[in-house]
Amino acid sequence: xxxxxxxxxxxxxxxxxxxxxxxxxxxxxxxxxxxxxxxxxxxxxxxxxxxxxxxxxxxxxxxxxxxxxxxxxxxxxxxxxxxxxxxxxxxxxxxxxxxxxxxxxxxxxxxxxxxxxxxxxxxxxxxxxxxxxxxxxxxxxxxxxxxxxxxxxxxxxxxxxxxxxxxxxxxxxxxxxxxxxxxxxxxxxxxxxxxxxxxxxxxxxxxxxxxxxxxxxxxxxxxxxxxxxxxxxxxxxxxxxxxxxxxxxxxxxxxxxxxxxxxxxxxxxxxxxxxxxxxxxxxxxxxxxxxxxxxxxxxxxxxxxxx
Amino acid sequence: xxxxxxxxxxxxxxxxxxxxxxxxxxxxxxxxxxxxxxxxxxxxxxxxxxxxxxxxxxxxxxxxxxxxxxxxxxxxxxxxxxxxxxxxxxxxxxxxxxxxxxxxxxxxxxxxxxxxxxxxxxxxxxxxxxxxxxxxxxxxxxxxxxxxxxxxxxxxxxxx
Numbered sequence: 485x486x487x488x489x490x491x492x493x494x495x496x497x498x499x500x501x502x503x504x505x506x507x508x509x510x511x512x513x514x515x516x517x518x519x520x521x522x523x524x525x526x527x528x529x530x531x532x533x534x535x536x537x538x539x540x541x542x543x544x545x546x547x548x549x550x551x552x553x554x555x556x557x558x559x560x561x562x563x564x565x566x567x568x569x570x571x572x573x574x575x576x577x578x579x580x581x582x583x584x585x586x587x588x589x590x591x592x593x594x595x596x597x598x599x600x601x602x603x604x605x606x607x608x609x610x611x612x613x614x615x616x617x618x619x620x621x622x623x624x625x626x627x628x629x630x631x632x633x634x635x636x637x638x639x640x641x642x643x644x645x646x647x648x649x650x651x652x653x654x655x656x657x658x659x660x661x662x663x664x665x666x667x668x669x670x671x672x673x674x675x676x677x678x679x680x681x682x683x684x685x686x687x688x689x690x691x692x693x694x695x696x697x698x699x700x701x702x703x704x705x706x707x708x709x710x711x712x713x714x715x716x717x718x719x720x721x722x723x724x725x726x727x728x729x730x731x732x733x734x735x736x737x738x739x740x741x742x743x744x745x746x747x748x749x750x751x752x753x754x755x756x757x758x759x760x761x762x763x764x765x766x767x768x769x770x771x772x773x774x775x776x777x778x779x780x781x782x783x784x785x786x787x788x789x790x791x
Numbered sequence: 792x793x794x795x796x797x798x799x800x801x802x803x804x805x806x807x808x809x810x811x812x813x814x815x816x817x818x819x820x821x822x823x824x825x826x827x828x829x830x831x832x833x834x835x836x837x838x839x840x841x842x843x844x845x846x847x848x849x850x851x852x853x854x855x856x857x858x859x860x861x862x863x864x865x866x867x868x869x870x871x872x873x874x875x876x877x878x879x880x881x882x883x884x885x886x887x888x889x890x891x892x893x894x895x896x897x898x899x900x901x902x903x904x905x906x907x908x909x910x911x912x913x914x915x916x917x918x919x920x921x922x923x924x925x926x927x928x929x930x931x932x933x934x935x936x937x938x939x940x941x942x943x944x945x946x947x948x949x950x951x
Binding site: 503604 | 794795797813814815816817822824836837838841844847850851853855856857858860861863909910922923924926927928949
């Protein structure tokens with residue numbers, strides 16, 4: 485040690501430990517993880533990246549009796565493109581999504597949003613399945629899943645079912661997942677040709693929670709007319725908000741600036757932000773409108789120019 | 792509830808350790824209190840400040856957001872491993888010293904671990920890329936400008 489000073493530390497005593505006590509199991513298979521969840525239900529939590537669960541446990545806001553670590557189940561991670569859909573394993577880390585060029589090319593909306601998700605250290609650990617299951621209202625990926633019309637496969641020890649992204653998020657930090665279920669696959673439909681994507685977000689600092697964020701996918705026909713728009717918000721309600729119907733006025737027409745302004749106003753009317761000490765509800769709604777205009781224009785340009 | 796103990800084996804800066812630990816022990820506390828490697832600092836302990844950043848199998852992570860038991864069979868690097876055996880500073884440490892990239896020094900170990908891994912992947916970063924790489928590490932003394940200068944100077948020196 486420097487200057488010959490050797491720090492002397494004693495092991496932490498139990499009273500100084502951050503999380504409440506729990507039993508830890510490093511699951512080695514999905515079957516084992518699901519069997520444990522079936523046995524313990526709400527008393528058990530799956531531990532994936534831990535970038536939201538561990539802070540909650542350090543504050544003792546979450547005190548699971550059993551922690552089922554799924555990081556050792558390698559089958560749960562990976563990106564598998566197959567024809568009309570791409571299947572993404574829930575344990576796929578943000579870092580892996582960011583570094584897969586083929587994936588970024590197929591889903592530029594996700595690629596553009598990833599740098600907004602926290603910081604490099606968090607993205608090295610955080611997972612797509614953990615993010616979606618946590619369902620933070622300010623989180624980017626739930627809104628993107630809604631915009632992309634993703635489907636989720638959820639599984640118990642005995643059966644599985646599919647849930648549309650639009651039905652999955654039922655409230656702040658609340659999903660359609662039952663106590664014995666795990667999100668085991670994210671299915672992303674292939675993006676149509678002549679589609680431009682744009683993700684924009686305003687946060688107080690880089691990587692911070694969104695004051696408002698918007699995900700847009702605009703598809704143009706062969707004559708340049710708008711044939712479809714997907715529009716979803718994060719950070720302005722208890723769940724991601726699908727505001728695609730606000731863009732109905734664009735469908736069938738060459739997108740015009742005046743229509744885009746009207747669409748942004750219609751989208752603003754579809755959200756009910758909660759406001760906070762950092763941003764009033766009015767400010768959030770204002771930001772949502774400004775971002776919608778910009779993102780619609782950018783997505784349209786990218787659809788036209790082919791990138 | 793009975794205390795849930797686990798036996799773990801891991802390596803830190805190339806040294807192997809075997810310990811019996813409680814499941815709820817954070818990796819950051821394990822490194823400081825069980826291994827007496829106090830160079831890894833803990834600030835917020837909920838993943839915001841970045842002071843506890845270490846390398847897990849070469850990648851920067853928050854050690855306060857991992858359990859020690861999760862590090863079983865993994866390779867860790869901490870700030871103690873940056874200088875060489877003769878005590879010669881890593882080029883980034885030297886540059887931080889020369890450019891006054893620290894004042895109180897509390898955030899420094901986390902910044903050093905974050906940026907050494909960053910420079911391994913990107914040897915000629917732009918200033919914007921450096922600021923993005925630093926975005927997960929809070930520093931309340933420097934205003935970051937001197938840290939950015941130090942990182943750019945270190946990158947320059949490491950390229951030779």
